[in-house]
Amino acid sequence: MRKSIQAGxxxxxxxxxxxxxxxxxxxxxxxxxVSALEGPGSEWGRGVxxxxxxxxxxxxxxxGLTVNGTTYQIRVRSYDDGYAAxxxxxxxxxxxxxxxxxxxxxxxGSGAALAVKPMYEExxxxxxxxxxxxxxxxxxxxxxxxxxxxxxxxxGPIVGWINENHPDIQRVAIISPNxxxxxxxxxxxxxxYEEFGYDIVGTELFERATRNFQPFVTRIMAQQPDLxxxxxxxxxxxxxxxxQAREMGYQGMFSKIGGPGVPEIVDAAGKEFAxxxxxxxxxxxxxxxxxxxxxxxxxxYPPPMNAFNVFFYxxxxxxxxxxxxxxxxxxxxxxxxxxxxxxxxxGMQGTLVWxxxxxxxxxxxxxxxxxxxxxxxxxxVIVDRIAVE
Numbered sequence: 001m002r003k004s005i006q007a008g009x010x011x012x013x014x015x016x017x018x019x020x021x022x023x024x025x026x027x028x029x030x031x032x033x034v035s036a037l038e039g040p041g042s043e044w045g046r047g048v049x050x051x052x053x054x055x056x057x058x059x060x061x062x063x064g065l066t067v068n069g070t071t072y073q074i075r076v077r078s079y080d081d082g083y084a085a086x087x088x089x090x091x092x093x094x095x096x097x098x099x100x101x102x103x104x105x106x107x108x109g110s111g112a113a114l115a116v117k118p119m120y121e122e123x124x125x126x127x128x129x130x131x132x133x134x135x136x137x138x139x140x141x142x143x144x145x146x147x148x149x150x151x152x153x154x155x156g157p158i159v160g161w162i163n164e165n166h167p168d169i170q171r172v173a174i175i176s177p178n179x180x181x182x183x184x185x186x187x188x189x190x191x192x193y194e195e196f197g198y199d200i201v202g203t204e205l206f207e208r209a210t211r212n213f214q215p216f217v218t219r220i221m222a223q224q225p226d227l228x229x230x231x232x233x234x235x236x237x238x239x240x241x242x243x244q245a246r247e248m249g250y251q252g253m254f255s256k257i258g259g260p261g262v263p264e265i266v267d268a269a270g271k272e273f274a275x276x277x278x279x280x281x282x283x284x285x286x287x288x289x290x291x292x293x294x295x296x297x298x299x300x301y302p303p304p305m306n307a308f309n310v311f312f313y314x315x316x317x318x319x320x321x322x323x324x325x326x327x328x329x330x331x332x333x334x335x336x337x338x339x340x341x342x343x344x345x346x347g348m349q350g351t352l353v354w355x356x357x358x359x360x361x362x363x364x365x366x367x368x369x370x371x372x373x374x375x376x377x378x379x380x381v382i383v384d385r386i387a388v389e
Contacts, residue, residue, distance in 0.1 A: 029065065029072035029329050031056075031319075032095040032104040034088055034116070035130075037080035040208040041109065041234050043261050046301050047308025048106045048130065049078050054296045054309065055316035065320055068327040074320070077101065081112050083208070088112035092119050102126065102332050103319060105312055110136065110180035113144075120144050126332050126339070128315045130308075132232060132258075133184040137360040143336065147315040147366045148308070151185040151232065151258055152359055154280055154370040155192045157386040158257045161372045162227070162278060163196045169253065173202035173225040175216060175241065176232055176258075185232045185258055193229070201225050208234070217245045227253045235261025235306075239268025246273040256280065260307040262373070262380035271378035281371035281382055282307035283349050290348070314347035315366070353388055 033052050036045030056074040064071040077099050079091035088107045095101050096119065104120070104127045107113050113131030120127040120143045127143055129136065132150045162169065172193050176182035182205055190200050201223035204216045220228060228245065230238040238256050242265070245254075255278035256265070262281075266274045283290060285307065293313065297305035318339060325342065326334035340363075345352045349368045356365030372384040 026070045027072045028075055030075045030077050030099060030101055031316075032092075032099060032101040032106075033076055033078040034081050034091045034095070034104060034106040034112070035078075035108045036083040036112075037078065039082055040237070041083045043235055043264050043306050044130075044259055044308045045083065045108045047306045047310075048108055048312050049076070050297045050300050050305065051293075051309035051312030051314075052076055052105050052316045053078075053300055054293055055313050055320070057296060059320060065323065065329075067323050067329055072329060081107050081109075083109045083112065085109075085111040085115035089115050089119070092116040092125075096123050096125065102330065103335075104128075105315060105319075106130065110184060114180065117141060117144050124332050126319075126336050128312070128319065130311075132181045134360060135184075137356060137362060137364045140362050141364060143332070145339075145364045145366065148311045149365075149368050149370070151188045153365070153367060155188055155257050156195075157370045158255075158278070158280060158372050159192050159196050159198075161384055161386075162255065166227075166253065169226040170199055171201045171223070171225045172198045172227045172229055173204070173220040173223060174200065174229040174231055175204040175206065175213075175220070177208050177234075178205035179208065181232050189229055189231055189257065198227075206233075208237070210237075211240065213241045213244050214248065217241070217248055217250065221245070221248065221250055225252055227255055230254060230256040230258070232258035235259065235264035236268045239265040239270075239274065242269040242277065243273050253278070262375055263304040264306070266375065266378045274375045274378065277375040279373045279375060279380065281373035281380060283310040284371065284382060284385075285380060286382075287348065293348075310348045311368070314345075314349065314352065317347070318342065318345055318352075350385075351388060355388075 033049045035048035036042050053076050059065050064073050081088035108130045110131045110133035113129050113136050128147045130148045176186040202220045257280050260282040294305045322335045322339040323329050325338040343353045354363045355367045367388045370386040371382050373380050373382050
């Protein structure tokens with residue numbers, strides 16, 4: 001098992017190096033990113049890369065990462081997995097065998113994460129991933145940690161908010177992507193809505209490339225739901241579903257408890273059609289720091305910035321601080337121990353803690369506050385904040 005590899009000095013592939021490199025640095029530390037950078041799901045996938053790069057840029061511009069007397073400039077080596085397991089495996093293989101990295105952020109999708117998890121575990125690569133499936137944390141992984149809350153973490157608080165604030169809603173239909181992420185998330189959604197006493201009148205799964213949702217909406221509307229839950233549907237696609245459903249005469253509510261992205265929803269649905277949609281909010285967009293991150297993100301990718309950036313921004317800063325505390329960028333075991341010991345950690349979202357024992361049998365899940373939002377006048381408005389218990 002490869003536990004320690006010399007940090008590589010390498011140029012960024014496919015993307016310009018992000019952050020100014022200063023001659024005063026003693027070494028260069030390369031970390032890896034694997035995520036969906038183009039195509040469906042890239043609204044979220046670019047958050048893995050963008051958040052990591054923004055954190056690295058801040059450290060580089062402050063003079064670098066000083067670990068045990070050596071100062072490192074941070075470089076980010078990024079690969080696009082296209083939300084596909086096979087491409088994620090190829091990317092991680094390259095990061096391990098060619099780029100010689102110890103630390104990877106990503107991938108984003110559940111199928112991709114499950115495909116590369118054995119590689120992380122076999123080679124001793126400390127990985128900070130997304131992925132909504134509970135299988136990501138099954139079998140007590142030693143090197144795989146999830147840094148985003150999943151539907152299992154925040155669906156209960158948000159459905160509870162709906163139940164309290166919209167007592168007239170009785171019948172719910174759920175539409176989700178037809179992949180590992182959608183299957184697992186929809187299962188969690190169904191169980192939670194039923195736990196609160198709702199009648200699940202329809203469930204639908206769609207391929208991510210789908211653009212005509214009239215057949216799905218027709219079946220759903222025949223069941224007369226009061227609420228259509230859009231689950232982990234990418235935000236642009238969720239907006240498209242809302243638009244088509246409204247144009248077909250649906251008058252009920254929408255909720256999207258599965259990944260942020262109000263600007264993309266509104267762009268696709270239109271402000272009028274998106275009005276009143278209940279959304280999961282990943283971070284407080286009114287925080288002045290969020291505006292700073294948006295400016296930095298615009299130097300990497302076209303705006304708008306998705307709030308997923310915040311999770312990987314926090315995760316990257318936690319990783320870098322863990323290296324400083326451990327006094328090494330090579331001893332993965334020491335860095336891992338410090339990463340776990342530093343929580344509770346004050347991040348962009350608020351207080352972050354490691355947890356998940358009850359759900360996953362380990363504490364490899366980073367838990368964050370839950371923000372409940374509404375789309376009002378084309379904007380995201382936070383209506384409740386639920387702290388980690």
